[in-house]
Amino acid sequence: MNTASHTAFWDKLWALVGGVSVRTKILGIILALTVILGLGITWQVRAVMTRVFVAELGQRGLSVVSDLAARSIDPILLNDNFAVHQLLSDTVANHPDALYAFVLDNEGRVLAHTFGASGFPLALLDLESEVYGASESKRRIQHRIYSSNQGIVHDFSAPIFDGRSGVVRLGLTENRLSGIVNAMTGQMLLTTIVVALVGIAAASFLTWLLTRPILALVDTTHQVGKGDLSARAPHWADDEIGALADAFNAMAENLETSRQAIAEKDMARTQLLEQLITAQEEERKRIARELHDDVGQALTSLLVGMKVAGQLESAAEMRAKSEEMRTFAAETLEQVRLLSRQLRPSVLDDLGLAAALNRYAEEFRQRHPQFAVDLHFDLAGRLPPTVETTLYRIVQEAMTNAARHSGGGAVSVLLTRHDGHVRAIVEDDGQGFDVEGARRAGRSVGLHGMAERAELVGGHLEIESGGDGTAVYVEVTL
Ligand SMILES: Nc1ncnc2c1ncn2[C@@H]1O[C@H](COP(=O)(O)OP(=O)(O)OP(=O)(O)O)[C@@H](O)[C@H]1O
Ligand SMILES: [Mg+2]
Incomplete structure (x- = not known):
């Protein structure tokens, strides 16, 4: 895989995993862990049990077949075939895993067997010549495994009287033990399923508990985003999510306060503007009134005074009048100056x-x-x-x-x-x-x-x- 397709693979995987909800993620993790653990343990136990059972079956087979060989010496020497048959039948009846037992004489003829009415399966003799053919091996206890239509069979053979009186053979089947192992496997798989179900229920509850405050926070965020600054996230617990909700609420509170401040400022500015315009008009009215009442009056009086002065005859009277008019003009000038100073103090410039x-x-x-x-x-x-x-x-x-x-x-x-x-x-x-x-x-x-x-x-x-x-x-x- 080259780097580009490698990245694309991870991107795809991340998109898939990241796309599902937290609840699904947690459920997936719990389920995967439970199933892996359950199957792993079941497989392990099954393997160990099978190994132990098979070993035990082998041990048991060897000891039973050598016991049979020892106990059949006497009846064979006495030519008591019935007693040999009885011995074989009792052994097979007392062993739950025993499938068959038979005795072959020195020439390979069947002396006694436990196959009953169905007759002796001759194929077993083939196995005899195939596996136990060498005369050397007739002197030792043998253990051979083959599979038949009755499942896996462990075949044991033991020489009787050091091989001089023939061979006894015993067949044990694994069926009962496999049954036990299978039943146990089924039990463990069932337990795994139950544990997985309980795990899913617990994880569902847990994620509900975990995601509830997050979803509430998301909801509040949407409300705030739509402009409802009074919305607050509930504080469910004193954990990280609780801290997040607190921080969010503090932020929303700050937002609300600053929005209020802006609104107040806006209102004050509008009022200020209105009042500034009114004040300007008032100011103009006052100036117009002052110009009209004070300066206008004074200039009118000056005009009248000048007219009177023009009609005066004595020089002394005229001097007195002009002195009076000068004072008047000086006062008027002072008024105009005051007015202009009030409008804008030129001294500032x-x-x-x-x-x-x-x-x-x-x-x-x-x-x-x-x-x-x-x-x-x-x-x-x-x-x-x-x-x-x-x-x-x-x-x-x-x-x-x-x-x-x-x-x-x-x-x-x-x-x-x-x-x-x-x-x-x-x-x-x-x-x-x-x-x-x-x-x-x-x-x-x-x-x-x-x-x-x-x-x-x-x-x-x-x-x-x-x-x-x-x-x-x-x-x-x-
Ligand atoms: N130095 C001060 N001492 C006591 N109260 C004050 C003082 N300055 C302002 N205030 C109070 O604050 C109010 C608002 O003052 P502000 O200057 O905004 O309005 P105003 O003086 O009443 O009218 P204007 O708009 O003509 O200034 C006043 O009415 C007064 O009650
Ligand atoms: Mg004031």
């Missing part, structure tokens, strides 16, 4: 994050005079614009939250940069809050907005809150 946050802190102090604000920066130069904007907005939101919700009296901001990371920490000393609860409540645009902004620049945001305050940590890799 021009001077960087630290300066922008310093300015924001100023405004914060003005708005919340009861709050102590503490700033620490260790930034060493500018950061990428997107990171600056992100950190600015996050710190802004965290400070606003501290002022609005914490109920504390101080907020501190720490910005550091090292090894390509920027980290911002905003801490207050308020009463804290349930972060997960607020997030899950869904309406917390501020909290989600902070996290989203951090993620957008590849950063990471965490909020720790407890009885002694809240800390917001952001870390962005540059």
